[in-house]
Amino acid sequence: MSAEQWFEDYADAVYSYILMQVRNRHIAEELTQETFVKVVEKGHQFDGRSAVKTWIFRIAYTTTLNHYRKKHPLTHYLDKEFHIFGSHPSTQETALLNAQETQFYEALRKLKKSYQQVILLRHIHGFSTKDAAAILDSSEGKVKMSLKRAIAAFKKELEKGGMSHETLYRR
CATH class of the missing domain: 1.10.1740.10 (RNA polymerase sigma factor, region 2, helix turn helix motif)
Incomplete structure (x- = not known):
């Protein structure tokens, strides 16, 4: 190609x-x-x-x-x-960028850069753990652990901004 x-x-x-x-x-x-x-x-x-x-x-x-x-x-x-x-x-x-999207990106922005990267690659762009590890020049295990921690931190940031569990999963 x-x-x-x-x-x-x-x-x-x-x-x-x-x-x-x-x-x-x-x-x-x-x-x-x-x-x-x-x-x-x-x-x-x-x-x-x-x-x-x-x-x-x-x-x-x-x-x-x-x-x-x-x-x-x-x-x-x-x-x-x-x-x-x-x-x-x-x-x-x-x-x-409606209000929810703004809140979403503000919460994402508040995370550590490594957490932002793993969420962007795995959940927003849909890369596999293996591919995300290759992009980040990291191990698959580290990407998995970072993703788990990143999601937990992300949920806390969203909740601080007023998003409820229902709002997060409404789409």
Whole structure:
């Protein structure tokens, strides 16, 4: 499969994954482009040991991590808070984020970065434990344990924000 086809198949998912982390659509677009430039440059290195999607998400993960390390070293190391979509969300972004979604992402944002990553990869993007471990360069056991702890912490944050058990499972 060609890099163009990989872009067609995975660009939206990569953009969504990055946007959930950086919370700024312009930065997410830039990092998505940077990810796929690296995919094209390193396409010959893909050896098939993992799924293409897993390999691409690993590149997206490291690209986003490097962005924080380079552009926001204090935020990365001190784990400061970020604003969702900056100070002036567009009409389209406002329509996409209703009150429950905002609460959901605020609760997610309050978790440790490692917990955020494992929830994003396993539950939002649907990666297997094995694939999530490959993306995070971790063991499957560590991903399983992190996910268990992350879900418990996430539920506590949601409940602090006023979401009830019924609200969580209503969808």
